Amino acid sequence: MALADNYIFELSDNVTRTPVNYLTRYGISISADLYIAADFDDTKPAPALVIGAPYGGVKEQGPGVYANELAQRGFVVLTFDPSYNGYSEGETRHLSSPDVFVEDFHAAVDFLGTRPFVDREKIGALGICGSGGFALSAASVDPRIKAIATASMYDISRMHAEGFGGSLTEEDRKAQLAQIAEHRYAEFEGEPATLTPRGALLELDAENNPVGTEFGEFYSRPRGYHPNSIAQFTMTSGPSFMNFPLLDKIDWIAPRKAMLVMGEVAHSAYFSEDVANGENITLHVVPGANHVDLYDKTDVIPFDAIESFFNDNLK
Secondary structure, three states: OOOHHHOOOOOOOOEEEEEEEEEOOOOOEEEEEEEEEOOOOOOOOEEEEEEEOOOOOOOOOHHHHHHHHHHOOOOEEEEEOOOOOOOOOOOOOOOOOHHHHHHHHHHHHHHHHOOOOEEEEEEEEEEEOHHHHHHHHHHHHOOOEEEEEEEOOOOHHHHHHHOHHHOOOHHHHHHHHHHHHHHHHHHHOOOOOOEOOOOOOOOOOOOOOHHHHHHHHHHOOOOOOOOOOOOOOEHHHHHHHHHOOOOOOHHHHOOOEEEEEEEOOOOOHHHHHOOOOOOOEEEEEEOOOOOOHHHHOOOOOOHHHHHHHHHHHOO
16 A cells, blocks of 8 residues: 555554644754644643654654554654754755754754643653664753653764774774765865765675665665665764764763663664663663664554653653
8 A cells, every 4th residue: 555755654543643844943944743643632731752763764764653653642742854854954965963963852842842732841752773862862951851762772973983883993983084084175165965875775685784684674675665764874974973972971861761672682782781770771672673673563662661651751
C-alpha cells in the first residue's frame, strides 16, 4: 500500500497529524508534525513529548512511528526535521552541528509549552539514535524537559572524535582534520559543499560492513526510505562535533530521570552502557534487538515501558 508523503507507516484512525512550523533561536523555520489522539479533550492540558529522528533521519520515519503509538496513549507528540535537513529551512543543506541540533530540541519545547492544550510542566523528550545524544544534551541545560528517553542512542560527538568503538587513531584524526580544513578553502571560494560518504549502504555487504548494511536495510530499502533522508552530512560539519562534546554535563539532569532503551545485540550499545549510572539514568535492554530494530519495529519497541516511564516521571 502506498503511504502518503513518503511516511513509512500508516497513520492510525485514532490519531490526527497536523503539520506545523516554528522558529529556532537561530531563526531557522522548523518543519514539524503534531500528533494528537482523535478523541483528545483540549480543555484538559496534557503531557507532551518531543521526538527527534536518528542522525540522518527525518520525521516521516522513526519519529512518526513512535508518535503514532504514543499519541494513542494520551501524549501530545511533536516530531520534527532537524535544521538544515528534511523540509526544515537552512542553508547549506545537510549541515549538522551539535549546538544547532540541540537547539532543535529547545525550540520544540518552546512550541509545545506555548500550546494551551499542553501542560508545560509535563514535557518530555525522546531521541532516537543520534537524537538520543541531542535530547540528553538539551535536557542537561533545559529544566523544562522533565524526563528523557532514548532509543539506540548514539553520541555523535564521541563517534566523530574517536571513531566507532574508538577506532580512530590520533594520526587518522589529524589527517582527517587536515583534509576537512582544505575543503573549507574550496567551499569558501564557491565550490559546492562536499558530503560525507553515505552511512547507509546502497549495495549491502554484511560480511565486510555489517553496520553500513544494517543502516542500508532501513534507509536504502522500502522499509525506511525517504528522499530527504540520504544518510549524509556536509564534511565540514565533523570538526564541530569533535570539538564540542554532547554528554559531558549529563550529570546536570539529576534528579530528573532518563531511560536509555537499547537492543541487546545493538552495535551502538556501548554508547548507552557507558553513561547509564543506575540511579537517575537507567538502561532498558530489549532482548534480541539490534540498533535499527528500535527505529520502526512496533512489535519490538517497548512502548509499554516508555509509556510507564513518562507517566511516572512527567509530574
